[in-house]
Amino acid sequence: MRAILAIDQGTTNSKAILVSESGELLARGSSPVGITYPQSGWVEQDPNRLWQSVIEAITACLAKAPEAQVEAIAISNQRESVTIWDADTGKSLGPVVSWQCRRTAPECATLTDAGHLPRVQAITGLPLDPMFPGPKIRWLLNRAPKGRKLRVGTIDSWLIHCLTGGKTHACDASNAARSQLLDLKTQSWSDELCSIFGIDKAVLPQVRNSSDDFGTTLNVPGIADGTPIRAAIGDSHAALFGHGAFNPGDGKVTFGTGSSVMTTLPDFIAPERGITTTVAWRLNGKPTYAFEGNILVSAASLPWMTEILGLPDVAALVDLAATATPGGPGFVPAFVGLGAPYWDSEARALFSQINFNTTRAQMARAVTDSIACQVHDVFAAMKSQTSGEFGALYVDGGPSQNRFLMQCVADLLGHPVIQCEAPEASALGAAYLAGLSLGIWPDLAAISALPKANQILYPQTQSVQERLNTWQDAIARSTFLYSPDKGE
Numbered sequence: 001m002r003a004i005l006a007i008d009q010g011t012t013n014s015k016a017i018l019v020s021e022s023g024e025l026l027a028r029g030s031s032p033v034g035i036t037y038p039q040s041g042w043v044e045q046d047p048n049r050l051w052q053s054v055i056e057a058i059t060a061c062l063a064k065a066p067e068a069q070v071e072a073i074a075i076s077n078q079r080e081s082v083t084i085w086d087a088d089t090g091k092s093l094g095p096v097v098s099w100q101c102r103r104t105a106p107e108c109a110t111l112t113d114a115g116h117l118p119r120v121q122a123i124t125g126l127p128l129d130p131m132f133p134g135p136k137i138r139w140l141l142n143r144a145p146k147g148r149k150l151r152v153g154t155i156d157s158w159l160i161h162c163l164t165g166g167k168t169h170a171c172d173a174s175n176a177a178r179s180q181l182l183d184l185k186t187q188s189w190s191d192e193l194c195s196i197f198g199i200d201k202a203v204l205p206q207v208r209n210s211s212d213d214f215g216t217t218l219n220v221p222g223i224a225d226g227t228p229i230r231a232a233i234g235d236s237h238a239a240l241f242g243h244g245a246f247n248p249g250d251g252k253v254t255f256g257t258g259s260s261v262m263t264t265l266p267d268f269i270a271p272e273r274g275i276t277t278t279v280a281w282r283l284n285g286k287p288t289y290a291f292e293g294n295i296l297v298s299a300a301s302l303p304w305m306t307e308i309l310g311l312p313d314v315a316a317l318v319d320l321a322a323t324a325t326p327g328g329p330g331f332v333p334a335f336v337g338l339g340a341p342y343w344d345s346e347a348r349a350l351f352s353q354i355n356f357n358t359t360r361a362q363m364a365r366a367v368t369d370s371i372a373c374q375v376h377d378v379f380a381a382m383k384s385q386t387s388g389e390f391g392a393l394y395v396d397g398g399p400s401q402n403r404f405l406m407q408c409v410a411d412l413l414g415h416p417v418i419q420c421e422a423p424e425a426s427a428l429g430a431a432y433l434a435g436l437s438l439g440i441w442p443d444l445a446a447i448s449a450l451p452k453a454n455q456i457l458y459p460q461t462q463s464v465q466e467r468l469n470t471w472q473d474a475i476a477r478s479t480f481l482y483s484p485d486k487g488e
Contacts, residue, residue: 003026005017006019006428008235008426009077016062028061028424031060033049034049039103041101044098045095046096050158058220059221071228073223074434076233077234078098079099080131080154081098082097082133082153083153093148094140101136103130108130108345111128116128119196123185123192125270125276126276135197138198157175160215167215171232173279176189177279187287189201241281243420251393252425256299259299261295262290263291265277274341293378294339296339297334301371305364318405320360324365325359325362328359329353329366331363332370333349334478347478350477352477353470368404396420400420410458411464412468414464415459417457418455419456
């Protein structure tokens with residue numbers, strides 16, 4: 001049976017799935033990656049362990065479908081994380097500096113003070129925030145051994161390097177768009193941006209379409225040499241594609257460690273109000289643009305609160321939250337600052353409005369509500385920048401399988417959300433792109449026609465203003481905008 005092997009390399013786990021020509025998911029495998037926090041605000045991973053976890057996920061997946069014949073490989077990956085390696089030996093020369101890492105906050109502040117923010121934002125659609133890779137790449141280059149020929153890239157380029165035995169140094173346009181070095185309009189590395197960040201373009205990968213030829217495999221355990229790599233795309237973009245959100249206004253929310261909210265656009269729109277503009281994907285040289293809001297901490301707060309309350313697992317936390325009476329506290333999960341639409345590196349995680357009547361259930365509900373409240377704020381910022389209506393809104397990622405959490409999202413947005421049974425939306429999107437490249441699916445209409453198991457959750461209550469008021473009060477306190485005199 002012919003199949004596409006799709007790798008989904010995430011922050012906490014690497015996953016692999018096999019997808020048949022009919023779009024059926026044949027098998028899956030996964031392996032943990034590991035993550036370290038060497039200093040306060042620093043988040044990094046071992047690039048060699050990351051690659052090993054991909055091999056382990058592939059091995060586990062293929063073992064479950066020994067009859068499958070892998071026709072091609074597709075990659076979706078965590079974005080804004082970058083690493084560095086030796087171009088000649090292929091050996092890693094530094095850590096994977098995670099998208100969550102805040103180590104370059106001082107450099108971002110210096111660049112902002114120097115007046116570079118307007119140009120960076122105009123060219124890339126991205127703010128000068130430590131989440132984005134420009135200053136991280138400079139940090140890696142400054143600490144690399146001297147006299148080496150260097151390569152730097154996002155995680156897709158590292159995986160392509162490993163899969164091809166170092167023969168290909170390339171990334172796709174969606175990952176390049178998150179690097180802070182790509183000119184969105186010309187779809188090429190920007191000399192001006194490379195100068196601002198102090199980066200030699202020679203170390204950067206070639207930018208290719210999301211559905212393209214990324215070389216062939218060499219010495220990958222379990223994979224025949226010469227197997228083509230035919231797609232690469234950032235995981236959030238891949239999920240948008242996997243859902244079939246091809247019409248302007250269609251969108252999705254990917255829930256995980258953090259969350260990514262994306263909606264497709266008819267054309268490029270310069271971002272405002274804390275939202276970024278990005279390349280959703282690029283096909284045949286033509287980019288599809290999207291608005292995006294990046295939430296730094298989303299479901300990652302759930303296991304934290306589960307341990308604080310002494311509960312057995314996250315499911316017990318969500319069940320407890322569902323029993324909460326109204327009038328509870330607010331909670332802001334600003335453990336590493338706040339992302340969209342606030343972009344405040346100095347924001348602090350906190351509970352607000354706690355009193356002697358506050359219950360454990362209300363504390364749990366404040367944490368679960370924070371997931372939906374952050375999505376609400378991102379969508380509000382998006383709505384203010386476009387005259388178009390929002391269309392289908394899909395949800396994916398592990399937490400999207402919990403009906404209570406997703407019902408909270410639908411209620412706070414006042415908009416239906418489409419819950420998908422398959423949690424592997426990112427991997428499926430990458431597989432579909434590889435299938436386009438191979439001609440398995442001739443066009444986007446054929447992909448849209450593939451069977452999908454979805455369930456629509458409609459808003460069930462209009463009584464959400466009190467919850468939003470509590471949230472907004474907590475946000476004001478977290479970002480030091482609260483005034484005791486004004487109460488806001």
